[in-house]
Amino acid sequence: MRITKIETFKFWVDWMNWLFVRIDTDEGLSGWGEGSLHGALESVETAIREYAPHLIGQDPAGPERHWHRLYHAWRWRGGAVLQTALSALDIALWDLEGKRLGVPVARLLGGIFRTKLRGYASHWLQGADTPEQAFDGAQEAVRRGFTAFKCRPFSFEGLRDNTAGEMRKAAALIEGAREGAGPDTDILIECSEFLSPRTAVMLDEALHPFRPGWFEEPIPFENAKTMAALQRDLRTPIATGERLLSRYEYRELLENGGCRIVQPDLMHAGGFSEIRRIAALADMYSVPVAPHNPGGPVCTAAAMHLAAAIPNFHILEQMEPQRALRDRASTVPIRFEDGYFLLPEGAGLGIEPNLDVLREHAFRPQPRTERTDTLYR
Numbered sequence: 001m002r003i004t005k006i007e008t009f010k011f012w013v014d015w016m017n018w019l020f021v022r023i024d025t026d027e028g029l030s031g032w033g034e035g036s037l038h039g040a041l042e043s044v045e046t047a048i049r050e051y052a053p054h055l056i057g058q059d060p061a062g063p064e065r066h067w068h069r070l071y072h073a074w075r076w077r078g079g080a081v082l083q084t085a086l087s088a089l090d091i092a093l094w095d096l097e098g099k100r101l102g103v104p105v106a107r108l109l110g111g112i113f114r115t116k117l118r119g120y121a122s123h124w125l126q127g128a129d130t131p132e133q134a135f136d137g138a139q140e141a142v143r144r145g146f147t148a149f150k151c152r153p154f155s156f157e158g159l160r161d162n163t164a165g166e167m168r169k170a171a172a173l174i175e176g177a178r179e180g181a182g183p184d185t186d187i188l189i190e191c192s193e194f195l196s197p198r199t200a201v202m203l204d205e206a207l208h209p210f211r212p213g214w215f216e217e218p219i220p221f222e223n224a225k226t227m228a229a230l231q232r233d234l235r236t237p238i239a240t241g242e243r244l245l246s247r248y249e250y251r252e253l254l255e256n257g258g259c260r261i262v263q264p265d266l267m268h269a270g271g272f273s274e275i276r277r278i279a280a281l282a283d284m285y286s287v288p289v290a291p292h293n294p295g296g297p298v299c300t301a302a303a304m305h306l307a308a309a310i311p312n313f314h315i316l317e318q319m320e321p322q323r324a325l326r327d328r329a330s331t332v333p334i335r336f337e338d339g340y341f342l343l344p345e346g347a348g349l350g351i352e353p354n355l356d357v358l359r360e361h362a363f364r365p366q367p368r369t370e371r372t373d374t375l376y377r
Contacts, residue, residue, distance in 0.1 A: 036296060066089075090272055105305040109276055109305065120146060148185060330354060332351045
């Protein structure tokens with residue numbers, strides 16, 4: 001079997017573009033990967049084309065071998081664009097390997113620990129401005145079967161203009177959400193890097209009575225030592241890592257105790273080949289893995305296979321606002337029942353993107369967002 005063609009497909013969905021890659025072979029088998037990036041997506045597509053000559057004509061067997069060949073293909077390596085392109089190709093190669101052998105990718109990753117994967121509703125409570133709306137939204141999440149949901153109860157502008165007032169508003173919203181969700185539902189707090197070490201401690205104090213499950217990226221991710229110092233000051237666990245791109249970037253974070261949950265993204269941190277190493281590294285520090293999962297059906301299926309095959313899986317993100325379209329855009333709808341993803345049963349990833357459903361979602365450049373000031377005060 002030889003690789004004959006590598007093709008990309010991109011579509012605008014809601015707030016970002018989805019990018020799929022297909023690796024074709026001379027025996028009629030194809031593998032699918034995803035490299036959806038919020039930002040320079042066309043640069044990722046170009047990087048995939050740059051990588052293609054290193055794969056075309058090759059036997060696709062052995063994704064790890066190809067990962068190392070591609071990672072070291074040039075003197076310059078790493079960065080969001082190259083790692084996203086590499087991740088998409090790596091996912092496609094693992095999908096192809098599973099199809100060639102007739103087994104699910106999770107089997108190839110060392111075996112299946114679980115076939116039911118706890119999920120949480122992401123981007124929840126959007127538009128909730130009052131405790132009553134937060135109460136109703138939390139009840140709706142429970143009604144849908146979720147045992148956890150993630151929300152951001154504050155805005156950048158609110159924190160900038162009236163930090164104390166925005167903290168009080170956040171506490172009121174989460175109090176309403178806790179009343180609606182009941183005592184057993186996890187409420188996860190998306191912070192979007194909007195906080196400083198000082199204001200993160202303020203938020204921890206304000207929300208502690210309502211038992212938040214984590215603060216996700218409370219401060220910018222680049223400084224692992226600062227993140228570690230903040231984790232020592234917070235009672236709430238820090239979850240972070242969606243923007244870290246390799247085990248090398250995770251090493252300092254974990255060695256310094258910078259978080260209590262890691263969130264590697266299969267589309268950006270090197271695909272299956274690298275994230276299985278990141279998960280093993282996290283396991284050495286007794287840190288669970290909650291994969292970041294913001295993309296389309298291929299990203300979601302890949303995250304499910306990873307979650308099924310690692311011992312330290314914690315919970316998997318469900319982009320609930322895009323759920324209906326994502327399921328229609330899959331040849332086999334991704335099953336989600338009573339708050340749990342159900343692992344696909346077919347060979348490889350078990351699903352492929354349905355491009356016909358996405359034809360009406362034409363690619364468009366990512367809109368610019370500007371944040372010219374900071375909250376470091």
